[in-house]
Each structure stands twice: as structure tokens, then as C-alpha cells.
Amino acid sequence: MGAVSVKAEALMQRLAGLARPSELAAPREAAMARLAGMGLPSKRDEYWQYTDPAALNATVALPAALAVDDDAALFGALDAVRLVFVDGVFDAAASDDLALAGVTISRLANAPDGHWAETAYGALEALGQTPIARPWATLNTAYATDGLLIHVTGKAQKPLSITYLRRDQLTDAILHHVIKLDAGAELTLLEQGPAAARLNHVIEVDLGTSARFHHIRAQGRDMGRRAVTHIFAHLAGEALFKSFTLTADGALTRNEAVITFAGPNAKAHIAGAAMGDGAFHHDDTVFITHAAERCESRQVFKKVLKHGAVGVFQGKILVKKGAQKTDGYQISQALLLDDGSQFLAKPELEIYADDVKCSHGSTSGAIDDTALFYLRSRGVPLRAAQSLLILAFLADTIAEIEDEAIAEDIRAGLETWLARHES
Amino acid sequence: MLEIKNLHVKLEEEDKQILKGVTLSIGAGEVHAIMGPNGSGKSTLSYVLSGRDGYTVTDGSATLDGADLLEMDPELRAAQGLFLAFQYPVEIPGVGNMTFLRTALNAQRKTRGEPEISAGDFLKLVREKAKNLKIDAEMLKRPVNVGFSGGEKKRNEILQMAMLEPKMCILDETDSGLDVDAMKLVSEGVNALRSAGRSFLVITHYQRLLDHIKPDVVHIMAAGRIIKTGGPELALEVENNGYADLLAEVK
């Protein structure tokens, strides 16, 4: 079989058990057409050379045991509109009213004909397919069963805080959110929870002129969880996009971010802190396109890996012709807590403008013995000293969170994880 | 207070003997100085006492108030009151100086079974001690030693010592890199801590520091041994004549 037919075959098998929902039929039809041309990725794809998509391609999700030690939810003290999904289905009874000044929210699962999202749903995902195909996102557009359609017209007074609960060991969920921020609008979106044994998650964020979007996500933390997520962000001039993801545990996570600057003077910062112990494979794949002048992009990704955990980073900055005065920065680092763990990084710059400032760096290393001894010589016990240095290593990613209360919650979550994984 | 007997130390990784039978006894409240040529093993002695990896003790002993130091983890030695002001203080990016100080202080208290210091009391304490050493608030906020000048790092070591109130303080070339005024400040800081229950081992190359911090006993170390012990006049002799005569004496 040739490569194309392998991919087509994989797609056919994967679709066999899926039913396509009827809402937003037109964009789903369009996604089907795109998908047919792509097929599903295989390990032979260059874009998947470090991460084996087999478990994602499998007809059914592998079971993932539910976490036994239930940690306190993050962001609990924050004044927010709380929304709850259980096993991939929006739970209205457990959620606050979908009412927030400056924001209209509706459910994908019952979007009526003529809904504003008919033109937005799948639009940024479709744009994000060139130059590199992202079939999982297209499959998501075609088959997503639930999600939120969020239109922000002004400054949202509170964050939206979504919790994805999981009650079933086999939940196989496909969720899709569309977020549209009008010019000058502002929104903070918080996400947390394990969501599903296997999760395919897409967020499309369309930022109008001077819009501001903050996204803080805590992917947690069942060992057996498998997830492929995509964020597609499209920035008009002067817009601000900031996204931070904490990933703790999970057998397989592929987080893709596809960000495009379409207007001048916009800023996009994307950061990720990942911690894995044992059977943990975590892949951050980022593609940033500078198609406008004087935009700033910043990628900060750090991974703490132990007992054979694997971290992957693929980050690309593409500066198109005419995108002068681009400021692109990228750093990816891994802290390897033992010899069995592994970090694979592929930073890429592709630049077609002559007046730009772009830098990238990637390192992996062990805990600094000298610093460890210094701390211990001051009376800090070994484990606490290690934790302090691990948190210090991750500090640059957390520094990307603007809200100090949220950052503090994330730090607390990290400390809980470290305490649980001390040995 | 500190009893070192016939201490022999080699490098863990290679067959290189560095300390070849060091014997030293420091009583409570005493100040001892160690001088000696570069590479004679002064820092090695301070590291071995504080528990750094990479060395193997092949013979001898070291006790602090009777407790076997060499058996303890570094953090326990610290909690028992041992403190080393490093010759080369370590930079720790991402860990704020304040966090570092509070974590260290509370960790030691916890190990000793004492209650943690409250946030308010800690702040008051650190502000007062920092002021004495002319360490400004901005320096306290920065990550530990990151971007500090050589002299600032040394002052930061003394701040840690002042906060932790150890009973056995080892100062490894704390004077190097200090300007004249900073040397006075640091010496005043050390002298303020001198008490009947607290002892000091001051490693230095220069008599100048010993003008400020008056030692009771001066030792000369060479090639991994204490080759001569005397009073403060020994430091003056070194200052004036170097080590040649002393080394010749032993041979």
C-alpha cells in the first residue's frame, strides 16, 4: 500500500464508529471534503516523527483509569462564570447561567440554523491546514459533538472557567470551541480537568483589532489519558493573545498551536509547562506565521521529565515577505531528572523579510548539583530543594500568566504534583 | 565546638589525596583563621565539613558538639548549626532571594522541631539584617545571587548567616572581592554575631580582614595539612614574608 492509501485507510477505520452531528452542517461538510484529501497521520509523516499517532488512530479509545486522589480544583477562589462538561457533554445543571455582560455563549450541540458561528466554525482550522496538514483538527470540525460558541463584544467582567470532568474510563470525546472577539473585546478563558480517556479538542480564537485574549489551561492528570489538542488563533492589528498550558501526566498529549498575525503590532505569547513521570509522552507543536509588520511572538516551553518520560517540541516561526520588524522568540527546555528520560526538539525559523529579530534556543539538562548543594547547605532538605529548583526551572512559563492569582493557583498545582511524585 | 581529627580526604572520582591529616579544634566562642597557599585544601576542608558530594573521607573524623558531622546530610549539618559562606556563592535563577531565605530558615526550624516564623516576623527580621549590610530591597527581590556583583554576593552570604544564626560559621575568602567599605560592613556583621556560644573559622589570604575580625588562633595550611598554628602574629608574618620560610621550616 502506498502512503496515501495507508492514510486513507486509517481515516476510514477511524470514522467507522463516528456519527456526524447535524448542527452547523455546512462547515462540517466542508471539513469532510478536506479530510478526505488528507487521511490520518502515520508515524511516517515528518510532522509526526517524534510522536506515534497510533493510539489516536485506533478505532476505540484505550481505557484510562480515573484518578483516585482527587486534587482540589484550581481557580476555586476566582470570581468566574463556571461551566462544566462531564465526559465530553456540557452539563447545564452543574454550570452557571450562560450569562455574562459583553459575551454571548451558546452550545455547539444545539446551535440553530443561521447561528453566527456558521461562518466561523472551522474557518481558522481550515486556514491552519496550509502549509502543513492537521487532520485531527479537521476531523474534529466534522465530528465534534459539543463545545461552546463564544462571541465577545466587550470586556468580559469575569473569566469563563471550564472544568472537564470524567466519570467514565472509556470516554472518547471530540470538543470544539469557537471564540470570536470583536474589536477591543477582552476575555479570559480557564480550562481544567482530564476531560476524557481520549480527547480531541479544538479551540478557534478570532481576535479583532486590539482584542485581548488570555487562556490558561491545566490539562490533568490521569496517567492513561490521551489527547490531541489544537488552538488556532488569528490576530488582527494590535491584538493580544496569551495562552499558557500546564500538562501533568497523561500517556500521550499532542498540543498544537497555530497562530497567525494578520495585522500589525499584535502580540502572541504561548507557554507550556509539562511534567511527566513514567509512561508520559508530551508533544508541543507550534506554528507561528508572521504575515504583518511589527508583531511579537514568544514561545516558552519547559518540560520536567522523569522515569523514562518523553518530551517533544516542534516550533516554527514563519516570517512572510513584508512582515518587517518582526520580533520572534522561542525557547524550549527540558529538565531530565534521570537518564531514562528524553527530550526531542525541532526548532525552525523560516524568514522571508530582511528586517526582523528572531531567536530560538533549546536545551536539556539535569538539576544543577551546585545549586542543589547550596540549598541543602542552608538547611533545605533534598526533596524540597529539588522541588524548589524544578519550580524555578518552570518559572519562565508561569511568568507568562498575567493574573497573579491564577499564576499562584498554577504554582500550587505544580507543588501538589511534585509532592506526589517525589520518589 | 568543632573537632577535626586526622582528616584524610581524596577526590571521589580520581585517586587524588587532598587533605592529608588535618587536625583542628575550635572551642565555643573562638575565632580561628586558616591561611595558606592556593590549592592547599582550604576550600576542600570547608566543603567536606558542610557535606558536598565528590569527596571521600579515607580517615579521621569531624564532630560538631560531639555529633559526627560526616555521617549527616548537608541539610542536617545546617540545622545543627553549621554554616559555610561560600568562596564562590551560587546563582539560582528562578528562586527569589526572599523565598530562599524564608525556605531555609523554616526548613532548619522544622528539622529542629521549632515552629515556622510568621511572614510578618520574617519580613521584619530580613529588613533589619539587610539594612545593616546595606543590601537594598531590590536585591532581596532578585533571584539568588543572579546579576549580583562579586561583593554583593559576599554580603548576601553574610546576610544568610545573620538570618540563620548558626553556631559554627565557616567563612571561605569572604573578604575577596570586597571593597574597603564593604569589608568593614561585613566584618562588623561578623563581629556583631560573635558570642560565647558561636565560633568562626575564617579562611583568608589577607591579614587585612584579620585586623577587623580578630582571630584567637591562626593556622597555616599547606598541601593538605596544618603546618603551623599560632596567634594573630602568624598572620602578620605571612603578610610580610609569604609562605616560603614556613614551608621551608616543615621540610
Ligand SMILES: Nc1ncnc2c1ncn2[C@@H]1O[C@H](COP(=O)(O)OP(=O)(O)OP(=O)(O)O)[C@@H](O)[C@H]1O
Ligand atoms: N573536584 C576537584 N577536581 C579536581 N581537583 C580538585 C577538585 N577539588 C579540589 N581539587 C584540587 O584540590 C586542591 C585543593 O583545592 P582547594 O580548592 O581546596 O584549595 P584552596 O586552598 O581553597 O585554594 P584557594 O586559596 O585558591 O582557594 C587543588 O589542587 C584543587 O585543584
Ligand SMILES: [Mg+2]
Ligand atoms: Mg579556596
